[in-house]
Amino acid sequence: MNSGIRTLMMSTSVALAMFASQADASVVIAGTRVIFPGQDKEVTVQLDNAGQLPALVQAWLDDGDAAASPETINVPFTLTPAMFRLDPGNGQALRLLHTGAALPKDRESLYWLNVLEVPPKVNDDANRLQLAMRTRIKVMYRPTGLPGKAADAPAAVRWELQMQEGGKGYALKASNPTPYYVNYGSISLGSTEGTVSAGAGHVAPGSSKLFPLEAVKTAGFTRPEVQYSAINDWGGAMQGTQQITAPAPR
Incomplete structure (x- = not known):
């Protein structure tokens, strides 16, 4: 990853972690939470760009620390693609794969999916304020055989x-x-x-x-x-x- 992009996205994601919402973002996640059934090896999460401009998107999982840098987080899942361009009116499916690492079998485990949207630079207005938008939703890993519903x-x-x-x-x-x-x-x-x-x-x-x-x-x-x-x-x-x-x- 280009070091300039990495620095921008990491610093912006931490600064805006608690302020951006899915309602404000052009790139939206299909659903407000992700359930990962224990019997499945992977699930897909659909993203769509409902805005009028392309966006650079970074996606990652964390285990509860919203301010943690994506490069330092260790979670039992792999998310691909982790960074991509998403043009207006287009969609992108994220593949969330369980690495096989041991997780509790007697209860759910909670992780968080982060989607950071960085808008393109606009050259026609030097005074324009551009903000990256971050959406963060729950990912609940649900083992098989849990009692009840x-x-x-x-x-x-x-x-x-x-x-x-x-x-x-x-x-x-x-x-x-x-x-x-x-x-x-x-x-x-x-x-x-x-x-x-x-x-x-x-x-x-x-x-x-x-x-x-x-x-x-x-x-x-x-x-x-x-x-x-x-x-x-x-x-x-x-x-x-x-x-x-x-x-x-x-």
Whole structure:
């Protein structure tokens, strides 16, 4: 790879890691997540250039560190092509191959697909600001033979209302007993007193995670319940409610 291009793409990808979104990019990924079945050796991910200009595209996987340089990341997958030109109106299929490296067989593993789009240089306006756009979506490796179904996992999560350390107010604690990642587009605490947002995020298999309730300083709720929107394998939203399984601390 040309050293100038490498420097540009690495520095730009780190700087814009948390700011670019698929909605802003001309190069779009077909889907909001990738499921890699354990029985398959490879999966394909379709990219399309919906813009009016060609783009230089770099694609890579990371294991959770969004700021890591593509050249330093070690993941059990190979992605080809890793860099290419994509003309307007055209598409490109990325091949994601499992290297055969050992992965847990009793639960899903999570990685992230990064697609960095660098627009061509425009010479007609010296004052034009051009930005590279980065899209980052989940890749979930799903071993064969896992019990249950991924679609049923959100309903199996147990919820508690508890005080955060240091007296920082209350949080919802989600405990996921399933072997699947549970992804939430939104989470809130509902009661007869109203609804309070707890943000969004995911809960790893067999793990727990806190979702802070920034506006909640007291546990005085009547009939509290968790209201959520879980995201399925196809990016669709599944609405649900669950009772708090432990008494609210007072």
